[in-house]
Amino acid sequence: MSKEMLYQSITDKAASYTAASDAIWGFAELRFEEEQSAAQLIALLTANGFDVSENVGGVPYAFVGSYGSGSPVIGYLGEYDALSGLSQVAGTAQREAIVPGACGHGCGHQLLGVGALAAAVALKEYLVAHNLPGTIKYFGCPGEEGGSGKAFMAREGVFSGLDAAITWHAGDMNAVSTGSSLANIQVYFRFIGKASHAGGAPHLGRSALDAMELMNVGVNYMREHMIPDARVHYAMIDGGGKSPNVVQPFAEQLYLIRAPKNDQVKELFERVIDIARGAALMTQTQMEYTVDKACSNLIPNHVLEKLMHQNLVEISPPAPDAEIIAFAHEMRSTLTPGELAGKQKSLQDNYGGPLSRQLLAELDKAPVHTFVLPICSHERTGHGSTDVSDVSWLVPTVQCNTACWALGTPGHSWQQVAQGKASQAHAAMLYAAKAMAATGWDLLQQPDVLQLAQKELEERTAPSGYICPIPPGIQPSKVK
Numbered sequence: 001m002s003k004e005m006l007y008q009s010i011t012d013k014a015a016s017y018t019a020a021s022d023a024i025w026g027f028a029e030l031r032f033e034e035e036q037s038a039a040q041l042i043a044l045l046t047a048n049g050f051d052v053s054e055n056v057g058g059v060p061y062a063f064v065g066s067y068g069s070g071s072p073v074i075g076y077l078g079e080y081d082a083l084s085g086l087s088q089v090a091g092t093a094q095r096e097a098i099v100p101g102a103c104g105h106g107c108g109h110q111l112l113g114v115g116a117l118a119a120a121v122a123l124k125e126y127l128v129a130h131n132l133p134g135t136i137k138y139f140g141c142p143g144e145e146g147g148s149g150k151a152f153m154a155r156e157g158v159f160s161g162l163d164a165a166i167t168w169h170a171g172d173m174n175a176v177s178t179g180s181s182l183a184n185i186q187v188y189f190r191f192i193g194k195a196s197h198a199g200g201a202p203h204l205g206r207s208a209l210d211a212m213e214l215m216n217v218g219v220n221y222m223r224e225h226m227i228p229d230a231r232v233h234y235a236m237i238d239g240g241g242k243s244p245n246v247v248q249p250f251a252e253q254l255y256l257i258r259a260p261k262n263d264q265v266k267e268l269f270e271r272v273i274d275i276a277r278g279a280a281l282m283t284q285t286q287m288e289y290t291v292d293k294a295c296s297n298l299i300p301n302h303v304l305e306k307l308m309h310q311n312l313v314e315i316s317p318p319a320p321d322a323e324i325i326a327f328a329h330e331m332r333s334t335l336t337p338g339e340l341a342g343k344q345k346s347l348q349d350n351y352g353g354p355l356s357r358q359l360l361a362e363l364d365k366a367p368v369h370t371f372v373l374p375i376c377s378h379e380r381t382g383h384g385s386t387d388v389s390d391v392s393w394l395v396p397t398v399q400c401n402t403a404c405w406a407l408g409t410p411g412h413s414w415q416q417v418a419q420g421k422a423s424q425a426h427a428a429m430l431y432a433a434k435a436m437a438a439t440g441w442d443l444l445q446q447p448d449v450l451q452l453a454q455k456e457l458e459e460r461t462a463p464s465g466y467i468c469p470i471p472p473g474i475q476p477s478k479v480k
Helices: 004-011 016-029 035-047 109-130 149-155 208-225 261-284 300-314 320-333 343-349 353-363 388-392 416-420 423-445 447-461
Strands: 049-052 063-069 073-079 135-141 164-171 184-191 231-238 250-259 287-293 397-403
Touching: 004 016, 004 416, 004 423, 016 035, 016 109, 016 423, 035 049, 035 063, 035 135, 035 231, 049 250, 063 109, 073 423, 109 135, 109 164, 109 423, 135 149, 149 287, 149 388, 164 300, 164 423, 184 208, 184 261, 208 231, 208 250, 208 261, 231 261, 261 287, 300 397, 300 423, 300 447, 320 423, 343 353, 343 423, 388 397, 397 423, 423 447
Parallel strands: 073 135, 073 164, 164 397
Antiparallel strands: 049 063, 063 135, 184 250, 184 287, 231 250
């Protein structure tokens, strides 16, 4: 039995998939506000014979499309949220907002959600054509950007009964994702003080802004004494108003704390809380905090990585035409030397000296990546975070990247938004869909491989198994 039927399904429906991706690019909705984006994907699933359950796990705009019955149960993970402040006209190599300050798809989730859906539909059609047992599920996962939507879904048991999870992410190179990611916790810190006339009676006031600034100073001193792979970021949400002649009675900020393992994040979080308490003591203010969200470190699965890599190689990446190459050259001209040098460091970290130099030489030939990087199964932890991690603790999970952007395009950038509706992005999305569908097909055909993948997961997560890092009672929240 051939995989060609999968590929033909995706090719035949390519126009509807690219149209859906472009529509979601235009909606550009933030975490847990993805009403139109979710509706677009639900309509596609329904039109292709899936039964859809909405707002699953009590998570806004989370949904599950299901087809079939019995085992195995193969799941595809889709995302569709955007980022704030990245509004950008498509198809131009100049920074030009559609609406200044508005949102934009600077991480390619308009492609991610549709590409995973295309894979699910193709595999479903294969089951129908051959009257085979098995269940195909598509998980619509909102709020990946700063919301950890999948972690909330995992906490509520949405992924229960799944045998394997498959996904992808738009990138600037073609490769299977390997290694782990940083666990994190995001938390609001608030200080409550006492207002007074800053000129006439400053001694009667207690400044919440002073407390917030002292907390940040303390955290910045802490950086010298935490593990090198940990990260701490913060953003001021409310600095106490706009009147400097009033002692600020309220201040609020949002902290994001990251480390390679869940327990390391928890330890660092406790230290940050102690610093906040100290700042409150120094200023005679009150401090309170609320966890916003959290996600785990990713559990890699070498068994599934090898399977997906084989499919990426067998299908082969799309060949860019002259128009795509010309646009990629334009986009690369907007990048800084540091951004362009990022590939060199990434390849050196992953592949070492001689091989990384060979790969760099290949990459230097064109502005668009046209081959598949060698598989690099390792235990290194990258410096980003993803809520795919929480699914990976529950079920064997695999993901790939495909070259949707000009080589070197940085993440969360206007350059990604500008390239989000280009023909290269569409072609790479469909390439990823074919690789994901083929990987699901392999798992249907090779139950022994699925068993090996599940055994690897059990060994990696023993003895504790999955413990959701989001405390009970915390609910998904929109961007403030």
